[in-house]
Amino acid sequence: MLLALLLLAAPVPPDVASRLVGGALTSGVAYSRLEELTDTIGPRLSGSAGAEAAVRWALKKFQQDGLAARLEPVKVPHWVRGEESGEVLPAPGIAGHPLALTALGNSVGGTVTAEVIEARSLSELGQSARGKIVFFNHSMTTPAGYGQFVELRSHGPSAAARAGAVGMLVRSLATASLRSPHTGMTGYDPEVQKIPAAAVSTEDAELLHRLLQRGAVRARLSLGCRMLPDADSANVVAEVRGREKPDEVVLLGAHLDSWDLAQGANDDGAGVAMVMEAGRLIASLPQRPRRTVRIVLFMNEENGLAGGKAYAAAHQAELARHVAALEADSGAGRPLSIRLHAGEGGRALLRPWLSALDGLEIPLEDGDASGADLGPMSTSQVPLVLVHPDGTHYFDIHHSAADTFDKIDPENLAKNSAAIAVVAWALAEMPEPLPRPPQPEHEPQDAPRPAAHR
Numbered sequence: 001m002l003l004a005l006l007l008l009a010a011p012v013p014p015d016v017a018s019r020l021v022g023g024a025l026t027s028g029v030a031y032s033r034l035e036e037l038t039d040t041i042g043p044r045l046s047g048s049a050g051a052e053a054a055v056r057w058a059l060k061k062f063q064q065d066g067l068a069a070r071l072e073p074v075k076v077p078h079w080v081r082g083e084e085s086g087e088v089l090p091a092p093g094i095a096g097h098p099l100a101l102t103a104l105g106n107s108v109g110g111t112v113t114a115e116v117i118e119a120r121s122l123s124e125l126g127q128s129a130r131g132k133i134v135f136f137n138h139s140m141t142t143p144a145g146y147g148q149f150v151e152l153r154s155h156g157p158s159a160a161a162r163a164g165a166v167g168m169l170v171r172s173l174a175t176a177s178l179r180s181p182h183t184g185m186t187g188y189d190p191e192v193q194k195i196p197a198a199a200v201s202t203e204d205a206e207l208l209h210r211l212l213q214r215g216a217v218r219a220r221l222s223l224g225c226r227m228l229p230d231a232d233s234a235n236v237v238a239e240v241r242g243r244e245k246p247d248e249v250v251l252l253g254a255h256l257d258s259w260d261l262a263q264g265a266n267d268d269g270a271g272v273a274m275v276m277e278a279g280r281l282i283a284s285l286p287q288r289p290r291r292t293v294r295i296v297l298f299m300n301e302e303n304g305l306a307g308g309k310a311y312a313a314a315h316q317a318e319l320a321r322h323v324a325a326l327e328a329d330s331g332a333g334r335p336l337s338i339r340l341h342a343g344e345g346g347r348a349l350l351r352p353w354l355s356a357l358d359g360l361e362i363p364l365e366d367g368d369a370s371g372a373d374l375g376p377m378s379t380s381q382v383p384l385v386l387v388h389p390d391g392t393h394y395f396d397i398h399h400s401a402a403d404t405f406d407k408i409d410p411e412n413l414a415k416n417s418a419a420i421a422v423v424a425w426a427l428a429e430m431p432e433p434l435p436r437p438p439q440p441e442h443e444p445q446d447a448p449r450p451a452a453h454r
């Protein structure tokens with residue numbers, strides 16, 4: 001009896017802890033993989049040569065790590081940016097100013113020259129917008145502001161077009177900027193004229209705001225972007241097969257695509273490197289875990305979510321046997337906590353299995369653990385887990401040309417990898433799976449929604 005209690009209190013074999021945590025903290029593999037992905041392959045927007053190179057690279061790395069890996073086909077939108085520029089036109093009392101801007105993902109191209117009007121919400125546009133460029137301004141200063149203001153980017157172009165506007169600018173959704181515009185997906189209401197839409201840097205948003213206090217401002221916006229026919233691409237899927245219950249799956253996800261403006265080191269190269277490292281470490285254990293650990297590198301999270309939708313559709317029949325899912329798409333800051341979204345009692349069940357992380361001070365808590373690519377499987381009530389990193393500076397570089405490898409702290413990347421490896425192993429090894437969370441409340445299906453990930 002005493003022995004049984006002791007075993008219950010410490011179910012994690014010491015060599016598992018040292019191989020997973022010690023391995024992640026000392027190997028440097030996640031960091032060097034991320035350097036390869038960002039410097040050798042570079043930007044990975046869906047449909048681009050970079051995205052396809054990343055697919056082939058990831059497949060090969062998984063195979064080298066001893067995982068069974070395959071590609072699952074996904075049709076993706078293929079949007080290209082082209083040349084782009086903009087300027088404030090000189091007028092009496094106003095110098096000409098170039099605008100640091102970049103097209104929003106999925107925007108139509110075109111050149112418009114018109115008077116600018118400023119708006120702060122989607123609903124305040126009246127007939128005054130007719131024939132003008134609507135400039136959506138906002139006051140995002142913290143990461144929480146992203147959720148608050150992202151609708152200006154995602155729904156702004158159609159709101160402006162509905163009021164008769166010919167072009168749309170939005171202040172970058174950023175917490176800091178050195179005059180780099182931050183892109184992101186937008187969507188068009190099919191009933192309304194599609195107008196060119198771009199983000200301006202926060203500094204240029206301030207300039208427009210100041211100039212508009214003084215009088216009329218005219219601007220030119222030239223976007224060379226266009227949508228090409230859908231392209232063939234793939235999710236990369238790799239597995240460590242479970243030794244007892246191979247049909248029960250713990251899913252670890254990240255997205256392989258990135259925006260085209262930079263290397264996508266934080267978004268989401270870091271997540272890719274973390275889940276690959278977790279897979280590599282678990283595959284290197286002397287004994288495979290009870291259940292299957294499946295790593296999915298999703299394609300097209302940024303401008304369509306085609307990979308997440310394709311995965312949920314192709315695996316519909318086995319989602320009831322997905323015992324947990326984790327998406328790493330929140331950057332590579334210091335891990336602050338492990339968030340769990342499961343049924344009643346889930347946290348108490350999982351906690352003893354995370355003892356290998358005791359030295360890292362990453363507490364387990366209940367909370368929002370969603371990920372954009374996991375959204376399409378939400379009706380299957382899969383328990384969700386999130387290793388939640390410090391996101392204080394995430395939106396300083398998010399979706400901008402500054403999302404580069406030098407921003408990654410190797411120690412924090414390693415700690416996140418360790419936490420993901422331990423969580424995945426625990427979920428795959430616990431005798432009983434976590435209780436499933438209650439059915440989510442119905443969400444209305446309205447206009448296209450943005451990839452509102454962190």
Ligand SMILES: [Zn+2]
Pocket residue numbers: 255267268301329453454
């Ligand atoms: Zn992302």
